[in-house]
Amino acid sequence: MSGNDFTADEMMTIAAARALSNDDVVFVGIGAPSAACNVARLTHAPDITLIYESGTIGTKPDVLPLSIGDGELCETAVTTVAVPEMFRYWLQGGRITLGFLGAAQLDRFGNINTTVIGSYDDPKVRLPGGGGAPEIASSCGKIFITMKQSLRGMVEKIDFFTSFGHGEGGDHRKRLGITTEGPVLLITDLAIWEPDPETKEFTVVSLHPGVTRDQVQDTCAWPAKFADSVKETPLPTEEEIRTLRDLKARTDAAHKGKAA
Amino acid sequence: MVKFVSLAEAIADNLHDGDSVAFEGFTHLIPHAAAHEAIRQGIKDLTLIRMTPDIIYDQMIGMGLAKKVVFSYAGNPGVGLLRRLRDAVENQHPRAIEIEEHSHAAMANAYEAGASGLPCAIFRGYKGAELAKVNPNIKSVTCPFTGEELAAVPAIRPDVSIIHAQKADRRGNVLVEGIVGVQKEAVLAAKRAVVTVEEIVEDVTKVHPNACVLPHWTITAIAEVKGGAHPSYAHGYYDRDNAAYLEWDKISAERDLFESWMKANVIDALPGDFAARVADLEVNK
Structure with missing residues (x-):
């Protein structure tokens, strides 16, 4: 397989998958996070524990679920608990090491908006809302975020604080009495970002192969910061690409047809 | 019976x-x-309560049955937005609806409190989350034993x-x-x-x-x-x-x-x- 035979989306999912390990207990958001978690499980992290908010713990789906509660999540899970138990014993109880979220709008400190575009009382666009995210963001040991870069998505100021990241930066989490780490990694279709240890502002630490600094800045509405030494994200391996594409093909087939 | x-x-x-x-x-x-x-x-004139009001509440809202929706995630799971709900919230069509919005943790706890016969649910949540500012039913209480500030919502x-x-x-x-x-x-x-x-x-x-x-x-x-x-x-x-x-x-x-x-x-x-x-x-x- 040639080194350039992959899409930016595939690179994003694979880079996110690589950040996961066998020891992680992950609260999985639907969409890009779910794809990354399952690629990790099917490649280097077969023992990773995936938890979906529908109550399924230790699930191993063969296709990516369309929703957080598809039947296969339950059938392949170690156990399935009621939703109040999920949020009380498992999430609030501090048993989940990593929350993996997507975002409609994100700011440089990892604060997420999935509630409204415009004002809350008279929104321009009413988005679905937070679901489990507000408490995932505060109760999981740490948070990974994955999203495609765009000027509409990576904004100077989010319209609504659905889920708290690092707030205004620095020790803002600590000042609110939040004891968990918050966002520690942002994986986009162009780059890998980590928060600055002091300011907590997301900083580019690795550019995906072929991506320029200008491309990153052109799709990010805040002035992007770059680490002193920016690495290049390793190319996807043949196994990673094959695993992801097979997973997507199985998923598409399952979601299109009835009883496929 | x-x-x-x-x-x-x-x-x-x-x-x-x-x-x-x-x-x-x-x-x-x-x-x-x-x-x-x-x-x-x-x-x-129904008050529709549900953590994840998907297609059925989109249908009920679109047909004008609802005066209020209490929810924590109003989307078509894995697909996108609820378009009839959006039309009601953004354009008051077919009628204006009131919304009371929570997080999943809050709703799950509030149902449990309702089943338990308690007046409210107490949990560690809404920290830094702006919903607490726009929903007057999200309040806080102080733990009498540790002094920790916790979120409180009414039982459902x-x-x-x-x-x-x-x-x-x-x-x-x-x-x-x-x-x-x-x-x-x-x-x-x-x-x-x-x-x-x-x-x-x-x-x-x-x-x-x-x-x-x-x-x-x-x-x-x-x-x-x-x-x-x-x-x-x-x-x-x-x-x-x-x-x-x-x-x-x-x-x-x-x-x-x-x-x-x-x-x-x-x-x-x-x-x-x-x-x-x-x-x-x-x-x-």
């Missing part, structure tokens, strides 16, 4: 204009047939909760299996509980000693509606009709298309029509 009745009777007897009602189901076992019956009966106590389950037995005990969501809590929190089931069997109490069974004396009315969760699913009976969820995004995008779809598939349809809708989705066939 639980009554075995037709779906039309179960809704007419238990769901009234102005009620607060929870049609619960967390992706799985969503009571679509019961919601369609409520739409056919034209029940008005619906006038009626409506769920779909796999089985009821002849005495009216109800078995729920798979992703059990918050259905048990919703039933126990409500004044009245209506359950639609895939089938009525002899006895559900011997399935497993820890099976999720709602005893017959916690249920008001049971109606047998085969396929009654479609396009949601019933674990062990039929799969989720993911294609229908994708299709809903198109149907709900236009007011005219929505109305003609509702007329053909809900207003002019019957509970008995659900069985045919799951025929191709049945498992073990």
